[in-house]
Amino acid sequence: MNAKNIIKLCVIGSLGMATLGLPLVFFASPAAAHGERSQEPFLRMRTAQWYDTRWNPQKTAVNDEAMLSGKIHISEDWPRAVVAPKRTFINVGSPSSVFTRLSSKVNGVPMVTSGPLELGGDYEYVIKLRGRLPGHHHIHPMLAVNGAGPIAGPGGWMDISGNYKDFTNPVKLLVGGTIDTETAGLAVGLFWHALWGGLGFAWIGWFMVRPMFLIRARVLAQEGGDALLNDPVDRVVAFGMLAVCFVLIAIGFFVTDSQYPYTIPLQAGEPKIKATHLKSDLTIKVLAADYDVPGRALRMTLSVTNSGEQPLRIGEFTTAGIRFLNKVGVANNLDPTYPPEIMALDGLHIEDESPINPGESREVKLDSRDSLWEVQRLMDLVHDPDQRFGGLVMAWDEAGNRHINSIAGNIIPVFTRAAGG
Amino acid sequence: MALFRTAEIIKASKLPPEGVKLSRMIDAVYFIPIAYLGVFATFHMHFDLLAGDWDFWVDWKDRQFWVTVTPIVEVMYPGAIMYYFWTFYRQPFGATLSITGLLVGKWITIVFAWYWWANFPMNFVMPATMVGSALILDCTLLLTRSWMLTAIFGVWAFAMMFNPTQYAIFGYSHQPLVVDGQLMSLADYMGFTYVRTGTPEYIRIIEVGSLRTFGGHTVWISAFFSAFVSMLVFTIWWQIGHFVGQSFFWVRGKRGVMSRKNDVMVIGSDEYAKRHGTPDGVAPRLPGAPMGAGATLAEGKS
Numbered sequence: 069m070n071a072k073n074i075i076k077l078c079v080i081g082s083l084g085m086a087t088l089g090l091p092l093v094f095f096a097s098p099a100a101a102h103g104e105r106s107q108e109p110f111l112r113m114r115t116a117q118w119y120d121t122r123w124n125p126q127k128t129a130v131n132d133e134a135m136l137s138g139k140i141h142i143s144e145d146w147p148r149a150v151v152a153p154k155r156t157f158i159n160v161g162s163p164s165s166v167f168t169r170l171s172s173k174v175n176g177v178p179m180v181t182s183g184p185l186e187l188g189g190d191y192e193y194v195i196k197l198r199g200r201l202p203g204h205h206h207i208h209p210m211l212a213v214n215g216a217g218p219i220a221g222p223g224g225w226m227d228i229s230g231n232y233k234d235f236t237n238p239v240k241l242l243v244g245g246t247i248d249t250e251t252a253g254l255a256v257g258l259f260w261h262a263l264w265g266g267l268g269f270a271w272i273g274w275f276m277v278r279p280m281f282l283i284r285a286r287v288l289a290q291e292g293g294d295a296l297l298n299d300p301v302d303r304v305v306a307f308g309m310l311a312v313c314f315v316l317i318a319i320g321f322f323v324t325d326s327q328y329p330y331t332i333p334l335q336a337g338e339p340k341i342k343a344t345h346l347k348s349d350l351t352i353k354v355l356a357a358d359y360d361v362p363g364r365a366l367r368m369t370l371s372v373t374n375s376g377e378q379p380l381r382i383g384e385f386t387t388a389g390i391r392f393l394n395k396v397g398v399a400n401n402l403d404p405t406y407p408p409e410i411m412a413l414d415g416l417h418i419e420d421e422s423p424i425n426p427g428e429s430r431e432v433k434l435d436s437r438d439s440l441w442e443v444q445r446l447m448d449l450v451h452d453p454d455q456r457f458g459g460l461v462m463a464w465d466e467a468g469n470r471h472i473n474s475i476a477g478n479i480i481p482v483f484t485r486a487a488g489g
Numbered sequence: 490m491a492l493f494r495t496a497e498i499i500k501a502s503k504l505p506p507e508g509v510k511l512s513r514m515i516d517a518v519y520f521i522p523i524a525y526l527g528v529f530a531t532f533h534m535h536f537d538l539l540a541g542d543w544d545f546w547v548d549w550k551d552r553q554f555w556v557t558v559t560p561i562v563e564v565m566y567p568g569a570i571m572y573y574f575w576t577f578y579r580q581p582f583g584a585t586l587s588i589t590g591l592l593v594g595k596w597i598t599i600v601f602a603w604y605w606w607a608n609f610p611m612n613f614v615m616p617a618t619m620v621g622s623a624l625i626l627d628c629t630l631l632l633t634r635s636w637m638l639t640a641i642f643g644v645w646a647f648a649m650m651f652n653p654t655q656y657a658i659f660g661y662s663h664q665p666l667v668v669d670g671q672l673m674s675l676a677d678y679m680g681f682t683y684v685r686t687g688t689p690e691y692i693r694i695i696e697v698g699s700l701r702t703f704g705g706h707t708v709w710i711s712a713f714f715s716a717f718v719s720m721l722v723f724t725i726w727w728q729i730g731h732f733v734g735q736s737f738f739w740v741r742g743k744r745g746v747m748s749r750k751n752d753v754m755v756i757g758s759d760e761y762a763k764r765h766g767t768p769d770g771v772a773p774r775l776p777g778a779p780m781g782a783g784a785t786l787a788e789g790k791s
Contacts, residue, residue: 157689178669182691212689253661264620282512306628320657331663336695
């Protein structure tokens with residue numbers, strides 16, 4: 069390669085680097101989400117069905133406690149392409165550990181480690197957090213399923229004010245005393261790393277002060293070179309170094325052992341969490357459903373039977389953490405702190421808005437229509453390998469009692485207005 | 490009396506003073522920017538791909554897999570690097586160079602990636618150190634001058650010393666505590682309290698398997714197992730070092746026959762001419778051959 073070519077490559081490389089640097093100059097908005105929209109709709113709609121998610125409070129300070137809570141319904145119509153939730157972990161989707169997690173309970177059972185969830189089961193989770201890193205953070209509840217990966221719940225914004233330097237995370241030890249997880253063992257660890265690193269570099273340096281390569285190679289190639297290179301002083305130093313290593317290892321081990329007489333191995337037990345189940349006086353069967361691509365609407369025809377004693381009105385359809393409400397839903401279940409970007413307050417339309425009376429069976433045409441289908445990339449459903457949808461239908465009686473049904477069914481895309489009618 | 494045999498060695502090298510000076514410049518350029526940085530960059534990547542999570546997180550450092558996997562992976566590069574430095578230069582620092590190189594890479598990652606970028610506290614992502622084990626391995630090679638004995642005794646000690654060395658650093662993390670009525674070690678709690686969105690708890694492999702079935706002495710059984718596998722792995726990587734570290738020339742001899750010469754350091758020297766009967770390794774031009782056809786280093790390979 070001649071100099072001209074090298075210069076050419078350097079110029080091309082520099083231009084490439086400059087191109088990569090352009091976004092930093094002109095557009096460098098922070099990454100504020102976790103790619104939840106990139107997850108396939110069938111995965112988001114028919115695995116973990118999130119509802120009643122709350123970020124409380126939405127403004128905290130460093131060291132203050134906050135709560136991430138809500139409910140998950142594990143869809144009965146869990147996709148075949150996704151590994152069943154036999155080993156799962158309720159997690160928090162956050163940009164690094166902006167909060168520390170103090171406690172995590174699912175149906176009242178601590179979920180420090182992973183455990184199985186039941187298809188069709190309903191679970192209430194409460195995650196206690198402590199503000200750690202100041203900022204404006206997008207926080208999701210998240211269900212990680214072994215073999216399937218993380219399934220993100222709805223994301224909401226939480227603000228932490230203050231200064232990270234003030235953060236402490238004290239925890240009480242069983243044998244007495246309190247320890248701060250931010251600094252525990254740090255000084256000792258740094259000391260040992262520095263000590264061993266120093267010894268290692270000293271050992272290399274011992275050979276670096278003398279000719280290292282070319283001269284030794286030439287000598288070694290000669291007869292008797294091996295013996296000449298076997299310097300007696302190196303052997304003495306090697307014996308000494310061996311002794312130092314073994315003594316240091318023994319000191320480190322026994323001193324630590326005496327310092328911490330009560331220790332336990334890492335724990336990896338499995339929590340056994342009993343599922344609850346959705347309660348509803350309605351029985352809902354999906355008769356037909358289509359997805360109106362140009363109209364950005366999921367249109368469902370449902371067979372609904374009210375076997376209760378109160379008339380019920382449908383007010384909400386929730387899927388993939390996105391809520392489609394009508395007047396009934398707004399009146400009964402409007403959480404003003406729920407992120408508006410994943411909620412359509414006029415997104416649910418029913419052909420016949422009269423209540424479903426006790427004992428009545430009716431065919432209900434339910435239409436969840438909003439640009440959120442596109443913004444939240446649920447319209448990509450038409451590209452999924454499993455053309456079914458799922459979600460939660462919520463209805464209320466006059467007293468405000470909620471009835472929730474998990475529904476699922478086949479879905480047919482309607483690509484043009486002419487075809488859709 | 491001089492501390493080292495340096496003067497004798499330089500004399501035996503038969504290099505003129507300017508050659509000795511140049512060789513030291515080569516030492517400086519080759520060792521730090523090329524050999525050391527090359528080893529730390531590649532070994533770091535190699536190690537993180539094979540045993541990264543065990544080293545990243547304090548709540549992965551269990552008595553079984555961490556103790557088993559880490560020495561096996563950490564002895565690979567030293568095997569090949571030790572071959573190279575020992576066979577060609579009789580330099581007994583291959584293992585220490587590899588492991589300190591790995592740790593330089595590790596600490597760069599800890600400070601810039603884990604602490605500065607991802608905001609995890611350093612104690613949570615503190616790596617293990619096997620510099621002590623590496624020193625034992627290098628000293629064994631220097632003292633026995635045999636890769637076989639080094640594989641048997643040095644590598645055995647390399648793996649067996651892993652757990653006691655780390656206990657001084659991570660012993661604190663096994664103190665028990667109770668959260669929500671559940672017993673856990675401080676390491677478990679740190680793994681729980683520092684949220685890792687992409688690393689759910691079940692990814693950990695905590696004492697899965699039957700290595701524990703010997704009176705509950707999981708850690709020592711794992712260490713023994715690791716030591717035996719490490720011996721095998723060291724031997725394989727020593728041979729990998731042999732395979733990729735070959736250096737020889739094909740030389741045309743007096744009768745025009747090509748032969749392989751392994752003593753590359755003396756080609757072109759008086760020593761070579763004396764040994765092979767060709768002045769400076771240059772064979773006499775064959776009758777009828779074009780000018781230059783009888784040159785010595787007909788084909789170079791390394």
